[in-house]
Amino acid sequence: MVQGSQNIPGNELVPAPKQGGALSPLWYVGVALSVAMVSWYPLFGVMLLAGVARTIVDRGGHRALVGVVLAAVVPIVAFAAMLGLSQGLVLVPAAFTSLALATLMCRGRASVTAVSSVVVAGTLASLAVDAIILAGQGLGVAETTCGALLETVRLAAGDGVASDAIVSAAEPLVRALWPLVYSLTVMVNAVGAGIGAFVAAPRGTAPCRAPQLANFDAPLWSVAALALSILGMGASFADIPYADVVRTVSATVFMNVRIIFAAQGLGVLSSMLMRLRTGCMLRPLIICFAVWIEAMSFILSIVGLIDVWANFRKLARGGSDAEALT
8 A cells, every 4th residue: 555665565455365265155155145244234334345355355255256146136136126126236336345445355456546446436325325215205315314314413513592593603514425335335345345355365275464544545646536535625605506515515525635645644653652562552552543533633644644755654655656556
C-alpha cells in the first residue's frame, strides 16, 4: 500500500498466497449460507462470506470465483422469490462488497485505490437498491433518509424548549450529508470483509502478514478529490443549477476523503510511536485518544494531508500514479 513500492515484499496490503489444495463442494454451500446470514446478522455474515470466499479462491484458483458468485446469487434469488424482491435486493450491496474485497485480497491488490473503488461501488449499489425499493412505495431515498435522520435528532434532543432549535440547526447538515450513512455502512462492511478474509488466509497454502498502519500511504488522487469537493461546496452556495445536489455530493466526498487523510495521520502517529518504542498497552490508548480527538476536529486529517508532501516517514514513493497493486 506504499506508492512506488510494487516490488518491495511486505508493503502490499495483503500478500497473495499460492494456489493449491483440495476443495469440498460444501464450501459453496457455506457461501450461500453466509449470504443468507447477512439478512439477520449483516456484519457477521459479511465477515463469514469473505472468509469462505477467500478460502475457495485460495484453494481452487481464480476460476473458482465463478462458482462463488453463482453460489452467492442463489440465496439472493431465493429471498426475492419467497419473501419479496426487496428482501433479495438488500443482500446485493453487502455481498458485492464482501466478495470484491476478498477477491482483491486474494490477488494481493487491496490498495487504497482498489478498496476505495469497492466502497464507492457498494455505496452506489446501496443507494440504487433503496431507491428501487422506495420508488415502489412512492417515496424518494433522499427524503426518506433525511426524515429518518432528523427524527433521530429530534428524539436525541428530547422534548425541551430547545429541541426545535436543535433540529432546525441540524437540518441543513443532515440534508448535505445524508449519503454518508450509506458510505459509512459500506465502509464497516468492507472492514468486516477484510477481517474475515484476513483470518481465513491461513487456511490457504501461504501465511498472511497483518498490514501495518505505519505504512499507510494515501494516493495523490485523494488530494484532487479533496480539492474538487471544497470547490464544489463553495460553488453550491452560488446561483448555479442543482446547487443542492452539488452541495450534497461535494460534502459527502469531502467527508469520505477525510477518512483517508485521517488514516494517513494515524499512520504518521503510529510510525512515531514505533520509533519511540511505545509499549503495547500505551500505544492503543494513544491511538484511541487520537481518533477521539479527530472525531471533534481535523487534526489527524491535516497531519495526513501535510504528510502527502512532507513524507514524515520517508516512505518510498515513485510518483502520483505509482500505487502498489501486488
